[in-house]
Amino acid sequence: MSVPQSELSLRMARFRDRMDSDCPDWETAAITEKINLYYFTGTIQDGLLVIPRNGDAVFWVRKSFERAVSESEFPDIRPMTSYRDIAAAGGKKEKPVHLELDTVTLVQYQRMQKHFACGGFRGLDMQVSAVRAKKSPYEFALMERAGAIHRRVLEDLAPGLMHEGMDEVELSTALYAVMVREGHQGIIRFGMWNEMLLGQINFGTSSICPTCVDTPGGIAGLHPSVPMSGSRNRKLKPGDLVVIDIGCGVEGYQTDKTLSYMFREPIPDAAIKVHEQCVEIQNEVAQRLRPGAVPSAIYEEIVSGLEPAFLENFMGYGRDTVKFLGHGIGLLIDEAPVIAKGFDEPLEEGMVFAVEPKKGIKDVGLVGIENTFAVTPGGGRSLTGRHPGLLLVP
Incomplete structure (x- = not known):
């Protein structure tokens, strides 16, 4: 029942292409909404998908990490307890991080502001919607x-x-x-x-x-x-x-x-x-x-x-x-x-x-x-x- 890895790879490649076209200076994208997480990872478990422009994407999962690993063919799934774990692994971001501003909650936004040293936040909702539309x-x-x-x-x-x-x-x-x-x-x-x-x-x-x-x-x-x-x-x-x-x-x-x-x-x-x-x-x-x-x-x-x-x-x-x-x-x-x-x-x-x-x-x-x-x-x-x-x- 898993979404094939080839399908997930195609979706990620199309998203990166769209971001390159629409946001030429983008450095990092972060996906947290559950339906978008399913689209890109093949599981709806609670977590944060971090997509660096120059590097492989990582799906950090809070709950349930075990189920995410069993359900998903996404190549890099890691456990986390809070956004602090992601920040420690990712280092400082000089440019803004692109988020789903239409759906991210204020609490999530504040936690990201606290833990992610970056140049602010921008939206990626239109880019995700455009990729999912086809x-x-x-x-x-x-x-x-x-x-x-x-x-x-x-x-x-x-x-x-x-x-x-x-x-x-x-x-x-x-x-x-x-x-x-x-x-x-x-x-x-x-x-x-x-x-x-x-x-x-x-x-x-x-x-x-x-x-x-x-x-x-x-x-x-x-x-x-x-x-x-x-x-x-x-x-x-x-x-x-x-x-x-x-x-x-x-x-x-x-x-x-x-x-x-x-x-x-x-x-x-x-x-x-x-x-x-x-x-x-x-x-x-x-x-x-x-x-x-x-x-x-x-x-x-x-x-x-x-x-x-x-x-x-x-x-x-x-x-x-x-x-x-x-x-x-x-x-x-x-x-x-x-x-x-x-x-x-x-x-x-x-x-x-x-x-x-x-x-x-x-x-x-x-x-x-x-x-x-x-x-x-x-x-x-x-x-x-x-x-x-x-x-x-x-």
């Missing part, structure tokens, strides 16, 4: 497996789990059991330490309830303390729109998919037409996912072609709309780059995006679609199926 064949193979599970469960198995009178929590737990049985790793990961078991699973207008997460969909929640789970009070009834927006992970790598269902009876014709337009938008975005295309330009081209009336409640509902059409995905559900304004670096073959045009409709819920696409010379290739959604569940 997937290797090894990573693609895992995402293909996740996508196949996703397609089978949502398109073939989920309708059989629904019955009148069930609540959102009941469907969520039934769906979770099926997902894990089919191969889902049991958890999905977002940036900024957010984790969920599956995602947003809603009946009707629950799917447009305001939420704290930057997503077009909403969720009623179990309780103010648990806002991201389904509601026990929302019971499934004929005519309901059911929206399932969930991730699926295999060995760390995830896909994202949203599929909708009409329980027993169709939703209003006007809502169906809006849904169909969202599917068309997804396909238009996917056609543009080619090497050399610019994410911000894709966003502007698509959005500028939509009617003002359609843009109302597009990508959300009311004040809770988002300003993107899709997002990068891999070890996190929400990775860079994003199909939105401000993302001007051209796409490369090997990047993967979740494309999710959606629109909130009063008294109905959130219509639309989401699938995960790989960037190819022929346009986006779906890893999660092509069903247009709105399956009628008898």
Whole structure:
């Protein structure tokens, strides 16, 4: 189950190349965030990866050193009790050390200031994100497996789990059991330490309830303390729109998919037409996912072609709309780059995006679609199926 050493070496070489390009005077990089540690070392154990520009990288592990050694094929793993051990071995650094400033905690930062004699600290978040954005064949193979599970469960198995009178929590737990049985790793990961078991699973207008997460969909929640789970009070009834927006992970790598269902009876014709337009938008975005295309330009081209009336409640509902059409995905559900304004670096073959045009409709819920696409010379290739959604569940 270990990440091959050849894969780890390729990732490190690409990171060094990116740092040379973006930060020509860099001397030392330090990685501490757990998902980045997994990406570069193949283990998620607690520690600090030190990457000198002129020298071999060392992964210093606090806990558990034994497990890190057993799991990882990284060539140099050493035990530590504190950052003092790293400072003693590394000597003084004249230039700034590059850190993940988006995620390093203030306590970690202060400890590094105390123990590392260096010329300050700078960020490396953009460089790590850029390297992780382009997937290797090894990573693609895992995402293909996740996508196949996703397609089978949502398109073939989920309708059989629904019955009148069930609540959102009941469907969520039934769906979770099926997902894990089919191969889902049991958890999905977002940036900024957010984790969920599956995602947003809603009946009707629950799917447009305001939420704290930057997503077009909403969720009623179990309780103010648990806002991201389904509601026990929302019971499934004929005519309901059911929206399932969930991730699926295999060995760390995830896909994202949203599929909708009409329980027993169709939703209003006007809502169906809006849904169909969202599917068309997804396909238009996917056609543009080619090497050399610019994410911000894709966003502007698509959005500028939509009617003002359609843009109302597009990508959300009311004040809770988002300003993107899709997002990068891999070890996190929400990775860079994003199909939105401000993302001007051209796409490369090997990047993967979740494309999710959606629109909130009063008294109905959130219509639309989401699938995960790989960037190819022929346009986006779906890893999660092509069903247009709105399956009628008898």
